[in-house]
Amino acid sequence: MSGYLEGILVLLAVNVVFAYGAFLPVAAGQLNLGLAGFAAIGAYASAYLSNTYAIDPILAILLGGIAAGAVALIVAVPVLRTRGIYLALATFAVGQIVQAALLNLEVVGGAAGYPVTAFIRLPTIAAFAAGVVVLVALLFATRFGIAVTAVHDDERVADLMGLNTRAFQVAAFTLGSVIAGIGGGLYAHHFSFIEAQYFNIGLSITIVLYVLLGGTQTVLGPLLGAAVFTLLPELLRGSANWRYVHFAAAVIILMALRPQGLLTAAQIRRLLGLDRAALSRERAA
Amino acid sequence: MTNPQPILRLDRITKRFGGMTAIDDLSFTVRRGSRTALIGPNGAGKTTVFNLVTGAVPVDAGQIFVDGRDLTQMPSRKRVRHGLARSFQNVRLMPHLTAIENVMVGQHCHNGGLFGVLQPVNLWPGNRWRAAARAALCESGLEQYAAATVKNLPYGVQKRLEVVRAMMAQPRLLLLDEPAAGLNSAETEALQVLLGRICSSSDVTLLVVEHDMHFVGALCDAVVVLDFGRKIAEGSPAEVRADPRVQEIYLGTTIAEPVERCHVARSA
Numbered sequence: 001m002s003g004y005l006e007g008i009l010v011l012l013a014v015n016v017v018f019a020y021g022a023f024l025p026v027a028a029g030q031l032n033l034g035l036a037g038f039a040a041i042g043a044y045a046s047a048y049l050s051n052t053y054a055i056d057p058i059l060a061i062l063l064g065g066i067a068a069g070a071v072a073l074i075v076a077v078p079v080l081r082t083r084g085i086y087l088a089l090a091t092f093a094v095g096q097i098v099q100a101a102l103l104n105l106e107v108v109g110g111a112a113g114y115p116v117t118a119f120i121r122l123p124t125i126a127a128f129a130a131g132v133v134v135l136v137a138l139l140f141a142t143r144f145g146i147a148v149t150a151v152h153d154d155e156r157v158a159d160l161m162g163l164n165t166r167a168f169q170v171a172a173f174t175l176g177s178v179i180a181g182i183g184g185g186l187y188a189h190h191f192s193f194i195e196a197q198y199f200n201i202g203l204s205i206t207i208v209l210y211v212l213l214g215g216t217q218t219v220l221g222p223l224l225g226a227a228v229f230t231l232l233p234e235l236l237r238g239s240a241n242w243r244y245v246h247f248a249a250a251v252i253i254l255m256a257l258r259p260q261g262l263l264t265a266a267q268i269r270r271l272l273g274l275d276r277a278a279l280s281r282e283r284a285a
Numbered sequence: 286m287t288n289p290q291p292i293l294r295l296d297r298i299t300k301r302f303g304g305m306t307a308i309d310d311l312s313f314t315v316r317r318g319s320r321t322a323l324i325g326p327n328g329a330g331k332t333t334v335f336n337l338v339t340g341a342v343p344v345d346a347g348q349i350f351v352d353g354r355d356l357t358q359m360p361s362r363k364r365v366r367h368g369l370a371r372s373f374q375n376v377r378l379m380p381h382l383t384a385i386e387n388v389m390v391g392q393h394c395h396n397g398g399l400f401g402v403l404q405p406v407n408l409w410p411g412n413r414w415r416a417a418a419r420a421a422l423c424e425s426g427l428e429q430y431a432a433a434t435v436k437n438l439p440y441g442v443q444k445r446l447e448v449v450r451a452m453m454a455q456p457r458l459l460l461l462d463e464p465a466a467g468l469n470s471a472e473t474e475a476l477q478v479l480l481g482r483i484c485s486s487s488d489v490t491l492l493v494v495e496h497d498m499h500f501v502g503a504l505c506d507a508v509v510v511l512d513f514g515r516k517i518a519e520g521s522p523a524e525v526r527a528d529p530r531v532q533e534i535y536l537g538t539t540i541a542e543p544v545e546r547c548h549v550a551r552s553a
Contacts, residue, residue, distance in 0.1 A: 138405065138408075140407075141405050141406075141407040141408045142402065142403050142404055142405050142406060142407070142408075143389070143393070143396065143397075143401060143402045143403070143404055143406050143414075144402050144403060145407065146382060146386050146389055146390060146406070146407070147390075147393065147402060149379060149381050149382055149386075150379045150382065150390045152381070153379035153380055153381050153382070154377055154379055156341065156377075157373070157377045157379075158379075158390070159361055159362045160339055160340075160341065160361055160362070160364075160365065160370075160371065161365060161370075161390050161391060161393050161394065161450075161454065162362055162363070162365040162366060162393050162394030162397060162454070163362070163390075163393050163397070164362060164397075165362075217381050265381060265434065266434040266437070269383075269432065269434070
């Protein structure tokens, strides 16, 4: 496999992981624009652990995810008090604070960036991505999935039905940050060098775009969104300097034509004939 | 044999929104096992009573007892566990969930611990909670809609789904906010059948806000009449219908001077 192709596929897998990190809070009705910050925490924490203590990179990446989740849990309490545009701004601020802190943290290289010694290849990263997709899909087949969607759709009614809406929002935000942190760790251990500037607001917005454009109502939406919008710029590479213009145009056209995203839950049920299949299965059961 | 304690008791409830007193020193009780209607003109405070009882908005003064227990200060989320569930004037189902998933939202208060939340209820159709939700849909004649996304369903079906969802919480007191509003006669009849079955198969008490007096007459055995946040009459449907103050509100008969009453009262 050429280095170029492996690089693209690694980016694809990392972006899929990032996309699920954004999907969890979005599914609960929250926009997390600080996701790059949590990815950075995962990247730096795992790189520091594997560099300094020479622990297995896979373990380091998982611990990096937990570190990102721990920070998310702490900031979730004040940040999730805000709503709508203010929530987006508050999470954006969290991302900026993390980035600024890392720029000034000399122990991980500061503004000069941080080399990572341990190296993982595509199969490991792809396995992580597949694991994240399966785990999130399983999670959304539980009552948690129903509850989170209920909180997203109508917080007031969910509350009256006895759902602890805040607990579900905090859980979705925190789990999403754990996943983003894992994505950061994967990135760090493949590209062997990380710098705080990479984890900027542009990354956060791109990740959220994967989810919004792929579809927020089904667990397959982020997968499709991340795949299409990682590969599309590469396919447009032929048009050299204009490719980002083409890419942006594609994004705008898609938002105009399918504001609900590429995939919706109802559409999947219809496409697979599940509407009827589920019905007859339930009758039989 | 029967528990003499009322299922719901409002004791001198007051609620103000800014300078407007929506509920004014209101007291009434709902008899256990009854089907009580709460009626009154637009703006009388009927929906506000529901919002106060369920805890969606806090009371300014007074106390609310459900089944003898003072719920006045209890957070709204916890009240469902004390036997309280409601439907809404404008259907408020979760548009992104299927009908059966909406019904399963109603089970949350009985299966909401960490273990319950992580149960894979959607992975196979034989799951206990899913089966219970399906059974409830079957009993209500709604099983053919189980896998459908609710926003595409007819309004009458959505209204009935909301009642089924509320009943999944196994409430002792079910609050229905204008269940028949916006329904055609066939849909209203289907709803009446559903409510009749619910009343005969469980010991739930109904408190119903409704404008359709035929619906009230067919369903309810007690009526409380509100006007400007005060109780102006209560009793059996026949008694209330014969009450001159009720006739004045609903028919505008000239027992008092209706025009003057309008001016004085609405500006008050």
